[in-house]
Amino acid sequence: MTDPRPEAQVVLRLENITKRFGKLTANGAISFDLRQGEVIALLGENGAGKTTLMNILFGHYTPDEGHVEVFGMRLPAGNPRAALAAGVGMVHQHFTLADNMTVLENIVLGTRSIWRLGFGRAQARQRIVTLMEDYGLRVDPDAQVGSLSVGERQRVEILKALFREARILILDEPTAVLTPQETDDLFATMRKAVALGLSVIFISHKLHEVMAISSRVVVLRHGKLVAEAKTSETDRAAMAQMMVGSEVAAPVVRRADPGAALVTLAGVSSPDIGSAPGLKNVDLELRAGQITGLAGVSGNGQTALADLIGGLIRPASGTFHVKGDAPRGWSPHAAISAGIARIPEDRHKTGTIADFDLTENAVLELYSRPGFSRHGWMNWRAARDFAAKIIRGYDVRCPGPETRIRLLSGGNMQKLILGRVLETAPSVVLANQPVRGLDIGALTYVHEQLLAARDRGAAVLLISEDLDEVTALSDVIHVISEGRLSPGFARGAMTPAELGVWMAGDGFEEAPHAA
Amino acid sequence: MRLEPIANPTWTRSLGLPAVALFATVVVASLLAMIAGAQPFSVLGLIVKGAFGSKFATLETLNRATPLIFTGLAVAVAFRAKLWNIGAEAQLYMGAVFTVVLGTGALAWPAFALLPTIAVAAMLAGAVVLLVPTFLKTRFSVDEVVTTLLLNFVVLLWVSMLLEGSLKDPMGLGWPKSARLIAEARLPRIAEGLRLHWGFGLALISALVVWVIQRRSTLGYEMRAVGLNPAAARFAGIPVNATLIKTALLSGGLAALAGFSEVAGLKGNLTLDISPGFGYTGIIVAMLALLNPLGVVVAALFVAGIFVGADSMSRAAGVPTYLADIMLALALLAMVLAIMLTKFRVRRD
Numbered sequence: 006m007t008d009p010r011p012e013a014q015v016v017l018r019l020e021n022i023t024k025r026f027g028k029l030t031a032n033g034a035i036s037f038d039l040r041q042g043e044v045i046a047l048l049g050e051n052g053a054g055k056t057t058l059m060n061i062l063f064g065h066y067t068p069d070e071g072h073v074e075v076f077g078m079r080l081p082a083g084n085p086r087a088a089l090a091a092g093v094g095m096v097h098q099h100f101t102l103a104d105n106m107t108v109l110e111n112i113v114l115g116t117r118s119i120w121r122l123g124f125g126r127a128q129a130r131q132r133i134v135t136l137m138e139d140y141g142l143r144v145d146p147d148a149q150v151g152s153l154s155v156g157e158r159q160r161v162e163i164l165k166a167l168f169r170e171a172r173i174l175i176l177d178e179p180t181a182v183l184t185p186q187e188t189d190d191l192f193a194t195m196r197k198a199v200a201l202g203l204s205v206i207f208i209s210h211k212l213h214e215v216m217a218i219s220s221r222v223v224v225l226r227h228g229k230l231v232a233e234a235k236t237s238e239t240d241r242a243a244m245a246q247m248m249v250g251s252e253v254a255a256p257v258v259r260r261a262d263p264g265a266a267l268v269t270l271a272g273v274s275s276p277d278i279g280s281a282p283g284l285k286n287v288d289l290e291l292r293a294g295q296i297t298g299l300a301g302v303s304g305n306g307q308t309a310l311a312d313l314i315g316g317l318i319r320p321a322s323g324t325f326h327v328k329g330d331a332p333r334g335w336s337p338h339a340a341i342s343a344g345i346a347r348i349p350e351d352r353h354k355t356g357t358i359a360d361f362d363l364t365e366n367a368v369l370e371l372y373s374r375p376g377f378s379r380h381g382w383m384n385w386r387a388a389r390d391f392a393a394k395i396i397r398g399y400d401v402r403c404p405g406p407e408t409r410i411r412l413l414s415g416g417n418m419q420k421l422i423l424g425r426v427l428e429t430a431p432s433v434v435l436a437n438q439p440v441r442g443l444d445i446g447a448l449t450y451v452h453e454q455l456l457a458a459r460d461r462g463a464a465v466l467l468i469s470e471d472l473d474e475v476t477a478l479s480d481v482i483h484v485i486s487e488g489r490l491s492p493g494f495a496r497g498a499m500t501p502a503e504l505g506v507w508m509a510g511d512g513f514e515e516a517p518h519a520a
Numbered sequence: 521m522r523l524e525p526i527a528n529p530t531w532t533r534s535l536g537l538p539a540v541a542l543f544a545t546v547v548v549a550s551l552l553a554m555i556a557g558a559q560p561f562s563v564l565g566l567i568v569k570g571a572f573g574s575k576f577a578t579l580e581t582l583n584r585a586t587p588l589i590f591t592g593l594a595v596a597v598a599f600r601a602k603l604w605n606i607g608a609e610a611q612l613y614m615g616a617v618f619t620v621v622l623g624t625g626a627l628a629w630p631a632f633a634l635l636p637t638i639a640v641a642a643m644l645a646g647a648v649v650l651l652v653p654t655f656l657k658t659r660f661s662v663d664e665v666v667t668t669l670l671l672n673f674v675v676l677l678w679v680s681m682l683l684e685g686s687l688k689d690p691m692g693l694g695w696p697k698s699a700r701l702i703a704e705a706r707l708p709r710i711a712e713g714l715r716l717h718w719g720f721g722l723a724l725i726s727a728l729v730v731w732v733i734q735r736r737s738t739l740g741y742e743m744r745a746v747g748l749n750p751a752a753a754r755f756a757g758i759p760v761n762a763t764l765i766k767t768a769l770l771s772g773g774l775a776a777l778a779g780f781s782e783v784a785g786l787k788g789n790l791t792l793d794i795s796p797g798f799g800y801t802g803i804i805v806a807m808l809a810l811l812n813p814l815g816v817v818v819a820a821l822f823v824a825g826i827f828v829g830a831d832s833m834s835r836a837a838g839v840p841t842y843l844a845d846i847m848l849a850l851a852l853l854a855m856v857l858a859i860m861l862t863k864f865r866v867r868r869d
Contacts, residue, residue, distance in 0.1 A: 337755055372741060378738045
């Protein structure tokens with residue numbers, strides 16, 4: 006990126022923004038300016054305060070101190086409508102689109118008075134088509150949003166903001182759901198937007214993307230602005246260090262000799278889950294002493310595969326074997342009994358019970374085992390000892406086993422889940438998005454534990470949206486796309502770009518005579 | 521204005537707010553009494569005196585609290601697992617019906633065998649009534665609020681039919697009431713000459729048992745897990761549907777014991793007005809007790825005290841008795857608000 010001229014107009018000014026939640030200071034006196042025609046990368050680990058800051062900027066939260074100025078005008082606090090009217094457009098990580106309406110209707114939705122009959126469809130279409138050409142955002146205006154891919158939906162969200170005449174775009178982790186190719190397209194759009202005089206705040210923790218697209222970097226750590234630099238004057242290592250405050254080492258991975266296949270799927274299909282596809286004729290082997298990585302854009306059947314191995318669903322067709330047996334009455338309980346450790350995708354909604362304390366959460370899967378209960382009566386002393394053992398052994402930072410788990414950070418929650426499932430010496434580990442939302446310290450810890458489990462001889466399945474994570478850890482990589490599974494690729498056999506082709510769904514041969 | 525969740529409410533907040541709620545109830549009720557023409561704060565004194573002022577009054581209050589403890593426990597147990605049982609009234613009547621069916625001479629057993637048999641049969645009957653909506657919920661996702669509520673009317677009409685038909689007392693001069701229980705089927709009084717029957721003792725024991733189940737048993741753990749987060753419970757391998765069914769058995773059984781205790785302890789026969797809405801008042805009791813089984817006992821005494829005290833207060837002060845209903849409604853609203861304010865803080869923008 007070319008640096009904007011220093012005299013370029015300041016379009017957005019954050020002045021001394023402070024926001025506290027109880028004892029936690031989510032944002033402490035943060036100030037920075039965004040100038041016209043520049044891309045600021047807002048960098049920070051999860052929990053560093055990026056999302057809080059953007060929610061204040063967009064009026065979802067009221068700051069305790071400080072204020073926001075847009076084009077020199079002070080925004081009233083806590084008023085998203087005012088932020089919109091001032092020209093701030095936000096594209097959230099989770100899209101806010103109506104699936105049963107067309108692209109055109111979604112874009113226009115909410116911009117027209119409900120008392121008007123019709124909404125000037127032809128006029129709106131004209132504007133949208135112009136916007137698409139100007140910004141290189143290609144999507145069929147008459148397609149139903151429900152039928153679009155994730156990348157296309159994101160384009161609709163951006164078009165929505167542009168249609169509302171946004172001059173400042175905030176993109177919250179936009180690349181998390183994109184293939185490498187789609188990311189390139191997004192960056193092209195961002196460059197066009199900047200050339201047309203817009204300004205962009207780009208939130209990410211992927212450093213190579215930040216290097217590629219931003220003109221300036223703002224780094225948050227523990228709610229404070231710790232560094233601000235021109236992208237051209239810094240590098241990835243320096244940024245990583247600014248984010249975490251210490252040197253970051255990449256995980257060291259040894260080669261391992263794979264053992265027997267512990268979980269085998271042959272020609273397995275499963276029904277779709279809502280709008281997410283089920284499995285389509287999937288062949289997969291999870292071998293002992295090997296990490297099998299599953300790459301793919303989220304919502305392409307990962308949930309179905311995790312649910313199947315985790316015991317939540319049964320295959321509709323095909324054969325499914327665990328340790329050589331075809332399980333009868335497959336259930337979460339059966340999966341746990343078979344020695345499958347399950348790290349769920351959503352640790353808040355399915356992994357833990359927020360209002361249970363650590364002890365109660367630690368024995369969630371094991372309470373019915375002898376030792377934790379007898380004849381229907383809980384042995385709470387044993388449960389507390391077990392929780393204390395996990396807290397010590399897995400470095401769970403908490404006041405004690407009586408703490409409600411909702412008060413723990415994501416990383417400590419994940420460590421408790423890790424401890425809960427790994428303490429039983431499982432032979433299969435199913436890790437679904439195990440480091441999503443974790444800071445680098447917790448992330449490294451989780452990866453070490455997965456590698457240690459593999460070295461002990463467990464078969465590990467690592468499901469992640471982060472291609473870098475999958476390629477760094479996996480001995481074998483499969484790509485999943487629309488419920489179809491690619492063949493296994495050995496470590497290093499494929500470049501990220503080649504995997505990206507599979508992620509986009511292009512490598513798969515259409516099965517002949519498929520029903 | 522908006523609500524902000526409080527991560528970790530302080531003790532003063534979680535105990536002080538309910539106390540403030542009760543105090544506010546008393547103040548507002550006193551104002552209403554003043555509007556009705558009474559001395560404002562004398563009304564409260566009269567209620568307390570009417571409820572606990574004499575031995576007779578106290579025993580009357582304990583008798584009145586007995587069915588409320590059972591229905592309060594039934595609701596508290598079910599609500600803890602987020603099984604919305606609004607049908608305690610129907611389950612109470614089922615318990616009453618089976619007490620009459622077995623207790624009017626069908627089984628000529630001695631009391632020590634007959635009473636437990638009747639109690640168990642009554643509990644099973646009540647449980648079955650709740651099992652149907654629970655099965656519809658677990659199997660077909662039918663909303664149990666609607667089914668349990670509507671079953672109240674179905675069961676009440678069925679009891680009405682029985683009292684005009686097969687259960688009608690032949691010696692009853694045509695009134696819709698059942699025959700009286702045989703002596704062996706009556707719950708004895710706790711002490712000679714005391715107008716308080718063992719139903720009250722059974723209610724206290726039930727509260728203790730439920731409390732122990734919730735605190736120490738795997739079922740109690742499962743019930744809380746299912747109530748707080750069914751998705752996580754299912755993922756962890758807790759049998760969610762089986763837990764709901766067990767909860768229904770316990771809840772329906774407890775509500776049925778209210779009917780058993782009223783018929784076998786207090787009344788001696790079954791009439792259509794055996795419950796002036798104990799099943800519904802049980803919801804208020806459970807909510808006031810914050811679903812705590814031991815709290816249910818306290819809340820039931822509070823509610824029963826207001827009802828009993830309001831009768832004598834109304835005679836003494838010339839204020840309508842339905843001031844008692846208003847007080848209860850106020851107490852419930854204030855308590856619900858207090859519970860919410862222990863979890864959320866109101867923020868002004």
